[in-house]
Amino acid sequence: MNELRTFAPTRVALTPRDERSIDSMARWMGLLGRFRVLAGGLLMLAVLGVALAYATTEALEGPAGPSDTTPPLVRLGALSTRALALLGTALMLLGGLVLRGGVLLDDAAEDFERIVHGSGPAERHLESALRRLRAFFRLELWLVALALGAALTLRAGWLR
Amino acid sequence: MSATDGPDHASDDAPMAGPGGPRPAAAATREGPTARRVLELVTDPSPSVPPPGPTHRIALSDRGRSLGRSLARTMAATGLATLAGPALLLGIGGHLHGAALVVGGTVAALGGWTTYAxxxxxxxxxxxxxxxxxxxxxxxxxxxxxxxxxxxxxxxALSCFAFSIIASFLALL
Known part of the structure; x- marks a missing residue:
């Protein structure tokens, strides 16, 4: 088996049915990539907007004095500005990871489409697609680990 | 065969002028053996035409193979983590209801498919x-x-809907 691995060239012989499968996968991959770019960009924009609105309101109103009798519309409870900044940074990071994953997926989908439509050297496109897919799944692994860690921390906090 | 047999016999006689002899010019312009021969050359399957089968043959280099193995490892780690996530969060054997059941089941199924891939x-x-x-x-x-x-x-879509509801409430206040 080892001799086969070392000396026999691995080949990928695609029939028209295989090409259709890969083409379909590439189209869905590209669609998911665009959705991810949209979701990541929207999340980052929303965090930036909230941070900008918060900073502008704080700068215009200043600290609340003892003469203020109107109760605030929204109470943030025990949340400090630092905790909010941390939350905003984490959400920005999450948005950036989702956006980068979307870009990688879209690029990998283009590589797969080039393989199927036969434009350029297929070997290079296949390697490039595999590399981008690997980078995407590495990012996905980070996201899953972060989500699991956050969820387990919250769950432990609730159980306490 | 006499000279009074008619034009059909004359055209049949033309190729028989001899193998090395010059072909009469009239034979090329009529429905004769020359036209048939050209048609045969076009339709005759040549041995250089590949048999039907795979349309793409891609030779995967050692670099490509190692990329495939590395991709498989990363995908397996992601799939197993995704598969184990709902079980870890909701408790193995715990009772799931409603949305948690749907979301947890979908996420676990995605993890399973990724592991299979x-x-x-x-x-x-x-x-x-x-x-x-x-x-x-x-x-x-x-x-x-x-x-x-x-x-x-x-x-x-749900986020956009929720955002529009919240924005309209804030605008009313």
Missing amino acids: AWRTRRGAYADDAAPSFVSAFRALRVVFVVEAVGLFLAL
Whole structure:
């Protein structure tokens, strides 16, 4: 088996049915990539907007004095500005990871489409697609680990 | 055969002038053996035409193989983590209801499909002909991408809806 691995060239012989499968996968991959770019960009924009609105309101109103009798519309409870900044940074990071994953997926989908439509050297496109897919799944692994860690921390906090 | 047999006999006689002799010019302009011969050359299957079968043959280099193995490892880690996530969060054997059941089941199924795709990719990276395993892995990945795309679309639509509701409430205040 080892001799086969070392000396026999691995080949990928695609029939028209295989090409259709890969083409379909590439189209869905590209669609998911665009959705991810949209979701990541929207999340980052929303965090930036909230941070900008918060900073502008704080700068215009200043600290609340003892003469203020109107109760605030929204109470943030025990949340400090630092905790909010941390939350905003984490959400920005999450948005950036989702956006980068979307870009990688879209690029990998283009590589797969080039393989199927036969434009350029297929070997290079296949390697490039595999590399981008690997980078995407590495990012996905980070996201899953972060989500699991956050969820387990919250769950432990609730159980306490 | 006499000279009074008619034009048909004259055309039949023309190719028989001799193998090395000059061909009469009238034979090329009529429906004769020359036209038939050209047609035969076009329709005759040449041995250089490849038999029907695979349309793409891609030779995967050692670099490509190692990329495939590495991709399979990463996919397997992601798939197993995704598979174990709902069980870890909600408790193994715990009772699930409603939305938690749907979301947890979907996430676990996605993890399972990703793990299957990783296994097929690994088989392809070690095989002599990688196409069947790779295509099977890509089909499994397509399922994952379809479900993720639909879920993400629903999440985006719900977020936009919630944002518009909150914005209209804030505008009223």
